[in-house]
Amino acid sequence: MDNLLEVNNLHVSFDTYGGEVKAVRGVDFSVKKGETLAIVGESGSGKSVTTKALMGLIPSPPGRIKEGEILFEGKDLTKMKDKELSKIRGKDIAMIFQDPMTSLNPTMKVGNQIMEGLIKHQKKSRSDAKKRALELLELVGIANAEERLKQYPHQFSGGMRQRVVIAIALACNPKLLLADEPTTALDVTIQAQILEVMKDIQKEMESGIVFITHDLGVVANVADRVAVMYAGKIVEIGKVDDIFYNPKHPYTWGLLGSMPSLDSNDDELYAIPGSPPDLMHPPKGDAFAPRSDFAMKIDFEQEPPMFKVSDDHYAATWLLHENAPAVQPPKSVQTRMKGTTQESAGGDGV
Amino acid sequence: MVRYILERLVYMLITLLLIATMTFFLMKLLPGTPLSAADKLSEEQQAIVLEKYGLNDPLPVQYFNYITGLFQGDLGLSFQFDNREVTTILLERMGPSMTLGAQSLILGTIIGVLLGLMAAIYHNGVVDYGSTFIAVIGKSIPSFVFAGILQFYLGVQWGLFPVALWEGWEYTILPTIALAIFPIAIAARYMRTEMLEVLGSDFITTARAKGVNKFGVVFKHGLRNALIPIITIIGPLAVSLMTGTLVIENIFSVPGIGEQFVKSINTNDYPIIMGTTLFFSFLFILIILIIDLLYGLIDPRIRLTEGD
Ligand SMILES: Nc1ncnc2c1ncn2[C@@H]1O[C@H](COP(=O)(O)OP(=O)(O)OP(=O)(O)O)[C@@H](O)[C@H]1O
Numbered sequence A: 001m002d003n004l005l006e007v008n009n010l011h012v013s014f015d016t017y018g019g020e021v022k023a024v025r026g027v028d029f030s031v032k033k034g035e036t037l038a039i040v041g042e043s044g045s046g047k048s049v050t051t052k053a054l055m056g057l058i059p060s061p062p063g064r065i066k067e068g069e070i071l072f073e074g075k076d077l078t079k080m081k082d083k084e085l086s087k088i089r090g091k092d093i094a095m096i097f098q099d100p101m102t103s104l105n106p107t108m109k110v111g112n113q114i115m116e117g118l119i120k121h122q123k124k125s126r127s128d129a130k131k132r133a134l135e136l137l138e139l140v141g142i143a144n145a146e147e148r149l150k151q152y153p154h155q156f157s158g159g160m161r162q163r164v165v166i167a168i169a170l171a172c173n174p175k176l177l178l179a180d181e182p183t184t185a186l187d188v189t190i191q192a193q194i195l196e197v198m199k200d201i202q203k204e205m206e207s208g209i210v211f212i213t214h215d216l217g218v219v220a221n222v223a224d225r226v227a228v229m230y231a232g233k234i235v236e237i238g239k240v241d242d243i244f245y246n247p248k249h250p251y252t253w254g255l256l257g258s259m260p261s262l263d264s265n266d267d268e269l270y271a272i273p274g275s276p277p278d279l280m281h282p283p284k285g286d287a288f289a290p291r292s293d294f295a296m297k298i299d300f301e302q303e304p305p306m307f308k309v310s311d312d313h314y315a316a317t318w319l320l321h322e323n324a325p326a327v328q329p330p331k332s333v334q335t336r337m338k339g340t341t342q343e344s345a346g347g348d349g350v
Numbered sequence B: 001m002v003r004y005i006l007e008r009l010v011y012m013l014i015t016l017l018l019i020a021t022m023t024f025f026l027m028k029l030l031p032g033t034p035l036s037a038a039d040k041l042s043e044e045q046q047a048i049v050l051e052k053y054g055l056n057d058p059l060p061v062q063y064f065n066y067i068t069g070l071f072q073g074d075l076g077l078s079f080q081f082d083n084r085e086v087t088t089i090l091l092e093r094m095g096p097s098m099t100l101g102a103q104s105l106i107l108g109t110i111i112g113v114l115l116g117l118m119a120a121i122y123h124n125g126v127v128d129y130g131s132t133f134i135a136v137i138g139k140s141i142p143s144f145v146f147a148g149i150l151q152f153y154l155g156v157q158w159g160l161f162p163v164a165l166w167e168g169w170e171y172t173i174l175p176t177i178a179l180a181i182f183p184i185a186i187a188a189r190y191m192r193t194e195m196l197e198v199l200g201s202d203f204i205t206t207a208r209a210k211g212v213n214k215f216g217v218v219f220k221h222g223l224r225n226a227l228i229p230i231i232t233i234i235g236p237l238a239v240s241l242m243t244g245t246l247v248i249e250n251i252f253s254v255p256g257i258g259e260q261f262v263k264s265i266n267t268n269d270y271p272i273i274m275g276t277t278l279f280f281s282f283l284f285i286l287i288i289l290i291i292d293l294l295y296g297l298i299d300p301r302i303r304l305t306e307g308d
């Protein structure tokens, strides 16, 4: 098996006073060495919960992994004790968190926060760890590194903090990097720099990356494959080109349609109507059906299985069933699909 | 930093002056006379006594004399103990009160913090419920009830510690425990809440993601952040201890300021009442200052830098 990570039928729930919130409801995907899988999807679709589950960081209670396995280098992480997991965390699997303002310890010097993992996992001496910390800060583009190591998080701007968070994650050259919207808080130039840094490390270390983002432009730039999540499930997964040029799920159409593009002449963006379902009582059938213009009767009754489009491209929609009528994505989405085609044809096709 | 402290000291002085002024005039409004046997003395004798303590002077003059005295460390003469200076009396009695106050504050906060910490770590377990129980008891039952229980069991029945009086360190044990129970309860509740909140925050998840184990997360990352709010309650706790000593010193016959204070109130000994009030106020303001400085020490976000 050359899969670095393999997630099978992962279910994560939170037991709240109101009832069980089924945040992740059966997710399967895999990441190979050196590969980047992007996960996209609306807010609340379970992206962060999925990545936290991979590291065994779901707060418990109220959260728990209900079912499924998470195979990292063939070993099931869901069966490991916290003690074993803490030897893998930060060393083999590292995570970049979503919110730079709260992800750093306010009462600990930034240098110590970066060095902590190095000292723990690589048994480095303080001075060696410091050298590496300096290197890392320069790598993520923080000037005056020597000075900065001695400062506290409140002396950093939001963007700077996010770079520190990234430096912490990269510290031990992880085999698998889980990046939860790592660049959302950064301005575009820095964003490009950080993405370059991540790509470099990936090339050097052959790391696998799970990259969560809302920005389809970033997806086109970094990802090899894309998983589209909706209401705790992956509804479509495939190579970047499959998702951008040949999307099959109405929800993917909606996502692509809502992405602004430079060369489209209509100034109105497509917005997916309605709101995501209540994960405490997920609807029967296709969870996206109530918001879909293409919903059929069966969508409200039975959950669609993953239909195979090609060897690496799968989508969970009844539209792919042989008895379904042939439908085309909405016009506005089609033009945008073309738009992306032209745009990314100019860029690199990582 | 130095400038900041000096500034604070000036404010402290102003506050104390205001308190002195207020207590002075409040005392004057009190009914009754400081003469313990007024009805037995002739008018003439009373006049002589009043004259001696300057009580016949017009109020502004009395006030002026009192305040100028204060600046020389002179709190006036006690009515009750002929010709003895209030300052001397307070100094004599300060030792036992300070010992009790400091011991119970330190003991109470440390035990309380540890208890709260355990409760947070073993959240919803036996330890948690146990510590909640102790906290509820400690908060709701007044210290003098504990004092009685401690005296009866530990003192009289089992004879482990001296029941009362003040003749050596072992005499401080029971009153210290009786006083410490309230701070234990308060600190435990606070610590538990704060620690649970801190343990749920994002930076703890970051630390876990680095591979820091449970122990490291609590002590290296959690403790310091959870302690910051705890420092705030030390001030009010110290005050509650000051008032606590009023009762506890009486119960254990400790020759402290509190015991003297109660006696003086019963005999209308104004200078001692005022002196003690000022002394307590001074202590309180001092504690607040120390807490603010401590705050800066533990929380880098409000660290006072030179020249600020
Ligand atoms: N501690 C928790 N208790 C209860 N529900 C939770 C908890 N954490 C997450 N959830 C629920 O899980 C669902 C998925 O949340 P998640 O954070 O994974 O969304 P996301 O896809 O990362 O969204 P975003 O793009 O906004 O980051 C949400 O409905 C959320 O309410």
Ligand SMILES: [Mg+2]
Pocket (backbone or CB within 6 Å): A047, A048, A049, A098, A180
């Ligand atoms: Mg998220």
